[in-house]
Every structure is written in structure tokens, then in C-alpha cells.
Amino acid sequence: MSQTALADQAAPPEASIKAKPLVRVRDLKVAFVSRDATVQAVNGVNFDLAHGEVLTILGESGSGKSVTMRALMRLLPKRARLSGEIQIDGDDVIAMSPQSLSDMRGRDVGMIFQEPMVAFDPVFSVGAQIAETVQRHMGKSRADGLKRALELFDLVQIPSPERRLAAYPHELSGGMRQRAMIALALACSPKLLLADEPTTALDATVQIQILLLLRQLQRDLGMSVIFVTHDVGVATEIADRMVVMYGGRMVETGGVAQVIRSPAHPYTRGLLSSTVHGASRGTRLEAIPGSPPDMSDPPPGCAFAPRCQLATPECTAGPPPPIDLAPGHTARCIRPSHPE
Amino acid sequence: MTSPLLHVEGLKKYFPIKGGILNRTVAEVQAVDEVNFDVARGETLGIVGESGCGKSTTARLLMQLIAPDAGALVFDGMEVGRKDGISVHDMRKRMQMVFQDSYSSLNPRLPIEASIAFGPIVHGASQKDARARARDLLAKVGLNPNQFVRRYPHELSGGQRQRVNIARALALEPEVLILDEAVSALDKSVEAQVLNLLTDLKAEFNLTFVFISHDLNVVRYVSDRVLVMYLGKVVEIGDVDAIYDTPRHPYTRALLSAMPSMDPEKRTTEPPLTGDPPNPVNPPSGCRFRTRCPFAEAVCAEQEPQLRDAATSAAQSVACHMAGASSGHSISSEKGLPE
Incomplete structure (x- = not known):
């Protein structure tokens, strides 16, 4: 065949x-x-x-x-x-x-994994990491990147998103981390x-x-x-x-x-x-x-x-x-x- | 009515969190709090709940792998750990445990036969008898003794290792097996094989099982009665069909409807619960479930609901203010949970 x-x-x-x-x-x-x-x-x-x-x-x-x-x-x-x-x-x-x-x-192409800690760098806040992706791939400024990160946190239904942007990965609960990872994967609208x-x-x-x-x-x-x-x-x-x-x-x-x-x-x-x-x-x-x-x-x-x-x-x-x-x-x- | 094989009363375990310069206890993880239940001889009690509910800690407290802070465990009418009761050493001849991680449960330096024979030798059997028992049990769990006695744990698959763990648990001829997520780490097709094996062994050796799992399908399949835990407390306990068909606690109902649908035409449209389970370090006052409960009222924050028989049946007990007529909750329903 x-x-x-x-x-x-x-x-x-x-x-x-x-x-x-x-x-x-x-x-x-x-x-x-x-x-x-x-x-x-x-x-x-x-x-x-x-x-x-x-x-x-x-x-x-x-x-x-x-x-x-x-x-x-x-x-x-x-x-x-x-x-x-x-x-x-x-x-x-x-x-x-x-x-x-x-x-x-x-x-x-975005990817999400079983273990969200694998996707995030533990020494940077989740907001900074999402902003970085946007800056890298879409040439935006850091301020724009953080704005996009806030939009994404809303999209993935993370409550109190402004506060959570500044959090480190280990400070988020399991479900929140998973949502944050989805936000990261969707940052550039793949x-x-x-x-x-x-x-x-x-x-x-x-x-x-x-x-x-x-x-x-x-x-x-x-x-x-x-x-x-x-x-x-x-x-x-x-x-x-x-x-x-x-x-x-x-x-x-x-x-x-x-x-x-x-x-x-x-x-x-x-x-x-x-x-x-x-x-x-x-x-x-x-x-x-x-x-x-x-x-x-x-x-x-x-x-x-x-x-x-x-x-x-x-x-x-x-x-x-x-x-x-x-x-x-x-x-x-x-x-x-x-x-x- | 015959007395239960296992009677657990007032079981409590708090883990201290130390901090500060002087390493004082700054907070406590209230892992298990005032847990009571019985297990009748020959039955399978399923224990379900999500992470942080205390089910694994409860299992370890039963085996006295960790010492409880309060509460009593009565095995076959004898209180464990008391001079006039039964010693922990003797209790462990009659109650054994199988854990989730099949690899870390076995000493990597011991061949399989030695691992299984270990328990009997510690309790006084001769090398010859212990080895014969090991070979016998390997055959019983479906592994050819000639092939497996000399092997090491890393040479076996997950399913085979778990069979070895079951064989080892049976080596002392216990009456009770505590299975702590024993099939959770296995592939589905292997899980089915091991569940069949457990069914056969239970019948052959007249065993009593305490089956802990987060997989509600498996628990329904194996259990006679089910206990539901949330944040260190028992929220509901009863006959398996009563719990699954007519749950009386809002958490039980949410947990059951959180199972993914098996019908592609009838998919889930709304999550039954939002948010993550709260932290056992600072549990909510009163009813611990109230922060996620759609029916929470003032009385739920003030008073902790006690486990009482659900009005519809004595085969089911629930800890919820809605289940009792005089609790002060506006929805006191004899008929079951509101929509």
C-alpha cells in the first residue's frame, strides 16, 4: 500500500x-x-x-x-x-x-506538561516568565509582556491575577500552577x-x-x-x-x-x-x-x-x-x- | 452483632512545622483529626479523598509506622500498644501493608526470595521454612518461583513488583491487608490483573482489606463500605452503593461528579467544585469544607458537624449540618442533598 x-x-x-x-x-x-x-x-x-x-x-x-x-x-x-x-x-x-x-x-506551538514545575524556572516569578516569552517571540516591550500576562491569567481563570503574577512557581498551589503553565503555553497564541x-x-x-x-x-x-x-x-x-x-x-x-x-x-x-x-x-x-x-x-x-x-x-x-x-x-x- | 476486627477511635495526628531561631513549633499540619471507624472481619473498607485529606497518614497510623498523638486502635478486641492489649509487634503479624511505590518498597540489594522471607525470619521462622513460604507465595501471586526467586527488584516490571509486595505482605499470614494506593501507579491493563489477583487472594485467605485510593471507579469495584475523608476529617461513611448512588455530603457528591465521563455524548459541562483543596495547616473553623460548599451558612463556620446517621438509612453516616433536623442550618433535609 x-x-x-x-x-x-x-x-x-x-x-x-x-x-x-x-x-x-x-x-x-x-x-x-x-x-x-x-x-x-x-x-x-x-x-x-x-x-x-x-x-x-x-x-x-x-x-x-x-x-x-x-x-x-x-x-x-x-x-x-x-x-x-x-x-x-x-x-x-x-x-x-x-x-x-x-x-x-x-x-x-505551545506545550504543557504533567509537572508544571518542569515548565517554570523556580527563581523567577511566573509573570516575568510569561512576559519573557512574549518579548522573545513577538518583540514586545516588557511592559506589554506583563500586560499580556495579566490578560492570560484572566483567560485561564486565576483569581486575583495581579497578585499572582508576582508569585514564584513554588508559591502557587497545584491547580494554580497548572493554569499558569497553560497561560505560558498560550502566551503567543500558538x-x-x-x-x-x-x-x-x-x-x-x-x-x-x-x-x-x-x-x-x-x-x-x-x-x-x-x-x-x-x-x-x-x-x-x-x-x-x-x-x-x-x-x-x-x-x-x-x-x-x-x-x-x-x-x-x-x-x-x-x-x-x-x-x-x-x-x-x-x-x-x-x-x-x-x-x-x-x-x-x-x-x-x-x-x-x-x-x-x-x-x-x-x-x-x-x-x-x-x-x-x-x-x-x-x-x-x-x-x-x-x-x- | 460480632465485634469489629478493627476499631479506630479518636485518631489524631498533627505534624509540627518548626521555624524561627529557636526552632519552635510555629504551626501544625492537622493531618488526621478525630477519625473514627470500624472494619468488620472479611469486609473491604475503601477510603477515598484527595491530596491532603489524611488517608495515607491514617494508613500509617493504623500500622503504627507513625505514632498517633491521640486516639485508640483496637485490634480484635485488644487495644494496640497497651500492656493488657496487644503489642505493636504482635499486631503486625496480623495486619500488613502494601504501598503505592512498588520499587521503593523493596530493598534493591535483596533478591526477591529474601525480601519475602524477611518478615517470617524476623518473627522466628527458620530459613528453610521461610524460603519455602516465599516460593509458595510467589506461585500464589502468579509469578513462577523458579524464574523469580533469584531476581532483583530492578529486573521486574511495576506489575510484577507489586505482586512481590503482595506476596511479602502475605508472608506472615495476616488477617488484614492495608492497600495504600497499591494499584495507582500501574498501567490500566496491569491494574486489572492485580485487582483480579487481590480478589482471588481475599477469598482464598479470608482477608479483610482497607483499600485506600483516589480512583473512585476502583474503590466502587472492590469495596463493601466506603469512608470519605476531607482535610483530616471523616465526612461520610457507609455502604458502597449508598455512598455512590445517594451521597449525603456535598463533598462526596462533588467528588463523584468530578470523575470524567465515559460517554462522549454526555460530557461534563460544569466543574462540581472550584479552586484547590485548602491547606491542612490552617483549616477553616467549624466545618472544614465550608469554604468550597455551595450550601455553607453561618452555623457551618461556628460549629463542627458531627458524624451522624443519615436520616434515610442507618447504613450511611454523614458529618454535615444539612443532615440533621435541629442543627440550625436552613436546609435540613431528610430526603437528601438539594440540587
Whole structure:
């Protein structure tokens, strides 16, 4: 199957007809090379992201979801070997010069992380750091930068924003820090927001506030968002489209309702049916046996085959092609479950 | 009615914050304050709450890993730590704990078999018996003894390590297991495997569980009764279905509705609570939840609500002025929480 045919199956049909996608990724591979082993963390990923769309990448640890996202901004360590094609708004990210990359990060693409303390310098106030981004990327004065910071604190619903601008990161509570980090990421009105498990470390009542805030901001600002998570509930709350990753590959793609209601890939089905939500007390959970693959020695065929109840010898022969199940819904499996 | 296996009364723990030139206590973190509950033999009591609520401190107080400032713990009718009761040493043969971080729970220099055999040896078993017990338990938790006895913790995955921790906790043949966020750090597919294992072991060894978690779905799945904590206090306790279907405390209700929706067509539209949980260093006067409660009134700041039976059922107790008829709150409802 040609690369373009693969790509079209991963892209939402309306978007590919109406407008060019904001993000275009083809055959992305990332390997971490060290003396002991080469770990193939991402093993051939293709997707498109339309303007104004929210895509969630759902996967467990080791699936390659965070590495995929960091590859989009080339935020990978030196020992990472990147290949494939990444285009953001028509620009080739892999071929970009360090200067262009530096310009892109923060101005065109913003990122929020699981741990807000990672994003902030502990020795400067949060207001100063936001102002710095604005000064650097948009050439504004410091006074303008601080004005923008105040606007942003209002946008992310931080109470008493003037006072909080002068605070140091450690002086803010968990939820406030997370909001401040979102403000920092949005400072230059980026077209694309990358979110790496931003709510995982938050309490339940704070998590839902942040999720709703992100949804509202995305709608109001028309941003595209790629949101990485391991939590099905979080993905359901925020996604327009969902991608499930396993063993460095995308095993299923579709609209969020399609994937949640009619999961086709055995891994997605296993993941959804082993969630505890709604399970009756006393009955056994349908757990997926075994553990995720060792990516220093990736299986030749389907990465999930060793744990799959439906596996046949054909599955281990080579990576399964994407099969169309419905418009916009694909699964990389030769024995997918078709929707009812 | 049989007496409970565990009876906790008036449990209190404040952590001092020292400061100033003379290192005086300038403030206290009121981590656990006047906590009372019972655990019946053979049941699973789930304890839920967010950060700062005191659930992990409560677990450590039960195991006497930290000494309480006040309160009594009665194990099988015997008060722990008293001469005429049961010693901490003996209690720990009958009650064991599994922690959240599977790696830091194990000595990295000991092979797995030695880690599991450690407890029995300390309590007087012979090396031979302790090792045999270790191999037996490894098999029981689903790990092949021949493969795993010689391995070290860093060679195992998170799920495998947690199984080892469970095996170690069972080595002394306890009656009670305290599971403090034992599955929280595991991937979802591994979590399901470990939960199945815990269900099997509970049945096989007639165990009693105290299951602490922030994950409300998991707590609903495993528990018979649930205790909800907020800022060091018990706000509600009762049968699991009563708590989840008809919560009587505004915080419980907010916590339950904060769970992300699993239905893409029915997404959450409003956050049930705004702001962050307050600091346990200077908790609000009266009811600690009043600063975030939509129904707070003057009486809530003046008087601390006591835990009392919810009018609708004796299977549920709640600490809220709205639950009692004569509390002085304008909304005293026998029927449940207002919208």
C-alpha cells in the first residue's frame, strides 16, 4: 500500500477535502541508540491533525505516545534518531534549522506538561516568565509582556491575577500552577497546543476544572490540540478524534464516539473492557494477559500479537495494514471487530 | 452483632512545622483529626479523598509506622500498644501493608526470595521454612518461583513488583491487608490483573482489606463500605452503593461528579467544585469544607458537624449540618442533598 493511501485513511475525510491539515506526520520512527541497545520507541506513525481539532493519543507506558509528541517539536535527546516526515503548517520540522526550531517553539506551538514545575524556572516569578516569552517571540516591550500576562491569567481563570503574577512557581498551589503553565503555553497564541498528561498528577476535582478550561480555551481560540493520556475517561472528555497507540504504532484511529462505542482493535477492546468503570463487584475483570513488548527488540509483525487471543501466524509475519471500518475509523488489524 | 476486627477511635495526628531561631513549633499540619471507624472481619473498607485529606497518614497510623498523638486502635478486641492489649509487634503479624511505590518498597540489594522471607525470619521462622513460604507465595501471586526467586527488584516490571509486595505482605499470614494506593501507579491493563489477583487472594485467605485510593471507579469495584475523608476529617461513611448512588455530603457528591465521563455524548459541562483543596495547616473553623460548599451558612463556620446517621438509612453516616433536623442550618433535609 502506498504511503499516500495510508495517509488518507488516517485523515478525517472532511478535512482532507476542505483544507490542508495543520499537522502532517508520515512514517515517523524514533529510535534511542545507546551502547547496550537500540530502543525503537516509535515504529512508523502516520496521522493528520486538522485546524481546530482535538486529537487524543491514548496509550500505556512504553506505547510511544509521549515520544511521538515530543518529536513534533524535536524535543528529544541527542541520542534519538528521527526519520520520516513531520510538517507543521507546511513547514518541514525535521529539516528545520535550530534557529527556526527555537522560533517555532512557543510562538507557533505551545506545550504543557504533567509537572508544571518542569515548565517554570523556580527563581523567577511566573509573570516575568510569561512576559519573557512574549518579548522573545513577538518583540514586545516588557511592559506589554506583563500586560499580556495579566490578560492570560484572566483567560485561564486565576483569581486575583495581579497578585499572582508576582508569585514564584513554588508559591502557587497545584491547580494554580497548572493554569499558569497553560497561560505560558498560550502566551503567543500558538496554532497548536501539545499536552502531555497535564492532568495526571492532579486531584479529581482539580482535574475536571483543568479539562473544562482546556476545552473552553480550545473552542474560543480555535487552536488545534494534541493531548496525550493513559486515561480513557480524560480522553473521552476532551477528544474530537482519538488514536490508540501500542508498541510504537497507532493501532486504531477514529472519532472519539467511534473508538469508545465500537472499538475494533483487540488491544483497544481489551483496554476498554478491563477498565474498572461500571464493572460489577465480585466479577473478574477481563484483564489483558502478559505485559507490553520490549521495544529494544520489537516483534516483527503486529506488536500486540503475543498477547492477543485472536492472533494467527499471519499476524506475526508483518505489520498489519490499516483496515477501514467506517468513514474516519481505521484499525491496524487483520481481524478487527466490525461495528454492530 | 460480632465485634469489629478493627476499631479506630479518636485518631489524631498533627505534624509540627518548626521555624524561627529557636526552632519552635510555629504551626501544625492537622493531618488526621478525630477519625473514627470500624472494619468488620472479611469486609473491604475503601477510603477515598484527595491530596491532603489524611488517608495515607491514617494508613500509617493504623500500622503504627507513625505514632498517633491521640486516639485508640483496637485490634480484635485488644487495644494496640497497651500492656493488657496487644503489642505493636504482635499486631503486625496480623495486619500488613502494601504501598503505592512498588520499587521503593523493596530493598534493591535483596533478591526477591529474601525480601519475602524477611518478615517470617524476623518473627522466628527458620530459613528453610521461610524460603519455602516465599516460593509458595510467589506461585500464589502468579509469578513462577523458579524464574523469580533469584531476581532483583530492578529486573521486574511495576506489575510484577507489586505482586512481590503482595506476596511479602502475605508472608506472615495476616488477617488484614492495608492497600495504600497499591494499584495507582500501574498501567490500566496491569491494574486489572492485580485487582483480579487481590480478589482471588481475599477469598482464598479470608482477608479483610482497607483499600485506600483516589480512583473512585476502583474503590466502587472492590469495596463493601466506603469512608470519605476531607482535610483530616471523616465526612461520610457507609455502604458502597449508598455512598455512590445517594451521597449525603456535598463533598462526596462533588467528588463523584468530578470523575470524567465515559460517554462522549454526555460530557461534563460544569466543574462540581472550584479552586484547590485548602491547606491542612490552617483549616477553616467549624466545618472544614465550608469554604468550597455551595450550601455553607453561618452555623457551618461556628460549629463542627458531627458524624451522624443519615436520616434515610442507618447504613450511611454523614458529618454535615444539612443532615440533621435541629442543627440550625436552613436546609435540613431528610430526603437528601438539594440540587
